[in-house]
Amino acid sequence: MDFKFPSTKRIGIDLGTANTLVYVVGEGIVLNEPSVVAVTAEENRVVAVGHDAKNMLGRTPGNVVALRPLRDGVIADYTITEAMLSYFIDKVCGRARFFKPEVMVCIPSGVTQVERRAVLDATMSAGAKIAYLIDEPLAAAIGARIPIAQAEGHMIVNIGGGSTESAVISLGGVVVHSSVRVAGNKTDEAIAAYAKRKFNLLIGETTSETIKITIGNAVVPTGKELKTMEVRGRDNITGLPRTIVLDEAQVNEAILPSLLEIIKGVKEVLEQCPPELASDIIDKGIVMSGGSSLLRNIDKLMTEKTGVPCHVAEDALLCVAKGTGVAMENIELYKRSINKK
Numbered sequence: 508m509d510f511k512f513p514s515t516k517r518i519g520i521d522l523g524t525a526n527t528l529v530y531v532v533g534e535g536i537v538l539n540e541p542s543v544v545a546v547t548a549e550e551n552r553v554v555a556v557g558h559d560a561k562n563m564l565g566r567t568p569g570n571v572v573a574l575r576p577l578r579d580g581v582i583a584d585y586t587i588t589e590a591m592l593s594y595f596i597d598k599v600c601g602r603a604r605f606f607k608p609e610v611m612v613c614i615p616s617g618v619t620q621v622e623r624r625a626v627l628d629a630t631m632s633a634g635a636k637i638a639y640l641i642d643e644p645l646a647a648a649i650g651a652r653i654p655i656a657q658a659e660g661h662m663i664v665n666i667g668g669g670s671t672e673s674a675v676i677s678l679g680g681v682v683v684h685s686s687v688r689v690a691g692n693k694t695d696e697a698i699a700a701y702a703k704r705k706f707n708l709l710i711g712e713t714t715s716e717t718i719k720i721t722i723g724n725a726v727v728p729t730g731k732e733l734k735t736m737e738v739r740g741r742d743n744i745t746g747l748p749r750t751i752v753l754d755e756a757q758v759n760e761a762i763l764p765s766l767l768e769i770i771k772g773v774k775e776v777l778e779q780c781p782p783e784l785a786s787d788i789i790d791k792g793i794v795m796s797g798g799s800s801l802l803r804n805i806d807k808l809m810t811e812k813t814g815v816p817c818h819v820a821e822d823a824l825l826c827v828a829k830g831t832g833v834a835m836e837n838i839e840l841y842k843r844s845i846n847k848k
């Protein structure tokens with residue numbers, strides 16, 4: 508009979524502003540849920556986490572609030588983050604676990620020492636035996652199968668929900684990096700602000716994200732008909748429900764300033780990059796990952812503005828989680844770039 512002796516699970520967590528993914532060594536990605544927690548307004552008791560909680564965003568009755576524990580890529584609410592981590596760790600390890608898991612968490616490279624401690628502490632309180640931290644650009648690069656250990660420069664740009672991380676990596680370490688707290692969420696907010704400014708229409712964050720995913724485009728297409736979409740919201744003056752039609756060019760006008768801020772961060776890294784590595788990057792191009800790299804033509808806009816060929820990695824939404832898991836699996840190899848508690 509096949510008996511598998513229970514052992515310590517080793518897991519990698521991509522703790523994202525928009526989504527949290529969990530990778531179990533030996534199994535792969537086993538969980539992918541929105542980073543949302545619903546709590547009761549009075550006593551802060553957790554009522555739902557992940558998908559269930561996201562469905563409640565903007566639709567909760569007075570006594571329940573749906574919160575995103577992370578803002579702009581960092582922990583905004585420590586207690587809620589810990590509750591979310593425990594829930595996800597329990598979900599993949601089982602509540603009545605005998606051995607505590609070893610957990611590696613991925614965080615944006617721009618977070619401060621205080622924020623790093625907060626993530627390590629939250630992970631330990633959530634039930635980890637040992638907690639490790641890995642920087643998001645490194646995890647993204649490993650997940651995008653970039654050969655980071657070689658003595659040549661590689662550049663990765665991970666555009667998530669709350670932050671954009673750009674980094675040049677060589678010999679397994681980050682050489683230069685920049686972290687801007689502008690990514691998918693800011694483009695969503697920009698669409699909502701545009702609808703309010705131009706049409707006096709109030710729309711929620713779920714609606715603006717849907718607009719972006721459906722007709723968002725980093726470059727306005729020329730010579731063909733623009734995609735359009737019906738958008739429902741509430742009239743800011745009458746307070747009544749109303750429908751408008753938005754087109755690709757309007758959405759582009761709304762999001763372009765945020766996209767240019769993202770690109771500014773990328774250019775900063777290119778400017779600080781040592782010449783030898785810069786020449787490697789011009790040769791090999793920039794690899795993009797993260798959910799917001801799926802915005803239509805963002806690679807085209809990035810190539811045009813930086814003058815360096817850019818392309819989107821395979822499974823862009825999963826790179827960071829995969830890379831975190833692979834780093835957990837090969838911890839000796841990546842020891843130099845990892846924090847531990």
Ligand SMILES: Nc1ncnc2c1ncn2[C@@H]1O[C@H](COP(=O)(O)OP(=O)(O)OP(=O)(O)O)[C@@H](O)[C@H]1O
Pocket residue numbers: 521522523524525526527579580666667668669670671690691692716719720723796797798799800801802803824
């Ligand atoms: N097809 C798409 N087009 C444009 N944006 C998309 C698409 N799919 C997902 N996104 C956006 O990707 C973002 C989520 O990406 P991701 O899961 O990489 O972020 P995260 O890891 O949670 O955030 P962060 O790394 O900033 O903490 C959201 O803003 C979402 O709207």
Ligand SMILES: [Mg+2]
Pocket residue numbers: 521522523524643667668797827
């Ligand atoms: Mg991320």
